[in-house]
Amino acid sequence: MVVDETPIVSIENLVKDFRPGFGLRRKRVLDGISFEVRRGEVFGFIGPNGAGKTTTLKVLMGLIRPTSGGARILGHDISEVGFRRHVGFLPEGPYFYDFLTGRETLDFYSRLCAVPKPERGRRVEELLHKVGLEDAADLRLRAYSKGMLQRVGIAQTLVHDPEIVFLDEPMSGLDPVGRKEIRDLIAGLHSGGKTVFMNTHILSDVELICDRIAIIANGRIVHEADAAALHAATGGEVDISVIGLDVGIAEGLERDFDVQMEGRGERIEIRLASKHVDEVIGRIVGGGGHIRAVAQVGGGLEDLFIETIGANRQQAAR
Amino acid sequence: MSKRLSVIAVLAGHTLRDAIRNKVLYVLLMFALLMIGMGMLLATLSYVERDRILQDVALSSIRLFGAAIAIFIGVGLVHREIDRRTIFTILSKPVSRADFLVGKYLGLVATLWLMLAAMSIGFVGVSLVADAPIGPSTFAALGAVGLELAVLVAIATLFSCFATPFLAGCYSLGFYLIGHITRDLRAIGEASDSEMMRTATAWLHRILPDLESFNWTIEAVHQLPISTSEFAWAAVMGVAWCVAFLTVASLVFERRDLR
Known part of the structure; x- marks a missing residue:
């Protein structure tokens, strides 16, 4: 999927203050955040608990009014209502009317989005199939597991075929199988041309599916990067396990990329800087070698995240 | 405009469906029907004006229990949706807060009128059994109760926009x-x-x-005539009060952060 440079979401100097209780001092939750999301990308909005991720999403969805600053989605001010016909939203730990069945729930949301009647039934059935709930479609939601509710949540997000979807902690509380399913759904949305804005703190998922990230801490954006820059910035290393590596190719790799090699019988373990991984793999495969495994060693988004948040905390403490 | 009306209708239908599953409503309805039946018992204690006592007790029961149900379902209108977090998925769709309130409100009014219809059937049944008079004034009085309940649930809706259910109940x-x-x-x-x-x-x-101005118990009990203009004026007043309370409720709700 090619990412268009046009911003589909632009947030400018967004500030939100909350009053914790009557007569108490206001607390600043969002402190002048600004960033953009481009059309067609999967954007990961990450940060520790209480950093302001959910508040940002709720402001974008018009559930919380900004104290100052503003945002535009698809060129519309977020205070407008009509453009939400092109926007999908999955809140964290979504709750639905448990007296409705899965099918009735999707029908209800499609009616709210004014999906034309002839299209409604087809769209509901299509989504039930897409999220794997056809067999449970006529069960009341009170009988659904957490993973099934999350899938209903994803389906209601898509029921009106939006251009952009906002997902708040879509993998939260799911088992590994459930996480994989949701991840695959998001990848499917991406390849189908949708823009995805995802709040999460599961960094391994972000690494796997996001094109770009922004890190928020204490209500401020402290880091923004796209996937390529992220890999370069993280400075981690990669282990590649190879069999059938030609000696000439091995020498060339040692000379050109400063790799470390260790032979284990027929298998050779190569450690290299992650920024060279594409070129090295190209040479190995081109030279007739067979790659058996590729694994990240240290570095990665987790290190960047901890480093960035740590630096921000130290700065805040000063 | 038609899209807004359709959203309001969807929300109203959904609210009605949700409300009629509430078991507490049926308990209140049972009590109301019991009190209407009690009118017959109380009437036997008197030698005179048995019909009047019967209908007086029954109509008052309808008004009181109707008010209790209106306040009970109205005060939780917004709070329950926020508490259950169901409001987030609704308001993130092309649904304005005002349309949300109006849709929910109309759903509650429809629920109340269904309850009122059930109580009215009980009232007419008891009156027929006791051979008490039933006429146009009876139905006008029951219609006026319906208007009063619509106003009351609008008041409860307003308070539900900014207060907890308990406080909203006290205010209402x-x-x-x-x-x-x-x-x-x-x-x-x-x-x-x-x-x-x-x-x-x-x-x-x-x-x-x-x-x-919605209390026509005396007219109903004594079968005194209620003119069309009197009823129309009460209806206009009732609708005006509902619109006024819902307008203020929308303004308050529009400013509220849904955290």
Whole structure:
């Protein structure tokens, strides 16, 4: 999927203050955040608990009014209502009317989005199939597991075929199988041309599916990067396990990329800087070698995240 | 415009469906029907005007239990949706907050009118069994109860936009009680020597809804005629109060952060 440079979401100097209780001092939750999301990308909005991720999403969805600053989605001010016909939203730990069945729930949301009647039934059935709930479609939601509710949540997000979807902690509380399913759904949305804005703190998922990230801490954006820059910035290393590596190719790799090699019988373990991984793999495969495994060693988004948040905390403490 | 009306209709239908699953409503309805039946028992204690006692008790029961149900379902209208977090997925769709409130409100009014219909059937049944008179005034009085309940649930909706269900219930009950004595307050004020008292009670009567204007129990019990213009005026007043309360409720709800 090619990412268009046009911003589909632009947030400018967004500030939100909350009053914790009557007569108490206001607390600043969002402190002048600004960033953009481009059309067609999967954007990961990450940060520790209480950093302001959910508040940002709720402001974008018009559930919380900004104290100052503003945002535009698809060129519309977020205070407008009509453009939400092109926007999908999955809140964290979504709750639905448990007296409705899965099918009735999707029908209800499609009616709210004014999906034309002839299209409604087809769209509901299509989504039930897409999220794997056809067999449970006529069960009341009170009988659904957490993973099934999350899938209903994803389906209601898509029921009106939006251009952009906002997902708040879509993998939260799911088992590994459930996480994989949701991840695959998001990848499917991406390849189908949708823009995805995802709040999460599961960094391994972000690494796997996001094109770009922004890190928020204490209500401020402290880091923004796209996937390529992220890999370069993280400075981690990669282990590649190879069999059938030609000696000439091995020498060339040692000379050109400063790799470390260790032979284990027929298998050779190569450690290299992650920024060279594409070129090295190209040479190995081109030279007739067979790659058996590729694994990240240290570095990665987790290190960047901890480093960035740590630096921000130290700065805040000063 | 048609899209907005369709959203309001979807929300109203959904609210009605949700509300009629509430078991507490059926308990209240059962009590109301029991009290209507009790009218027959109380009537036997008197040698005179048995019909009047029967219908007086039954109509008062309908009004009181109707008010209790209206306050009970109205005060949780917004709070319950926020508490269950169901409001997030609804308001992130092309649904304005005002349309959300109006849709939910109409759903609750439909619920109340269904309950009122059930109580009215009980009332007519008991009256027929006791051979008490039933006429146009009876139905006009029951219609007026429907209007009063619509106003009351609009009041409860307003308070539900910013208060907890308990506080919203207290405020709504206060409005209900004051709404039934504003006429008496004005009469007391008019009899007073103090100009300030006269002005204050007159303004109270103007500002607060006069819920006694929907009380036609006496006319129904004695089968006194109620003119069409009288009923139309009460209906206009009722609708105006509903619109006023819902407008203020929308303004309050529009400013609220849904955290």
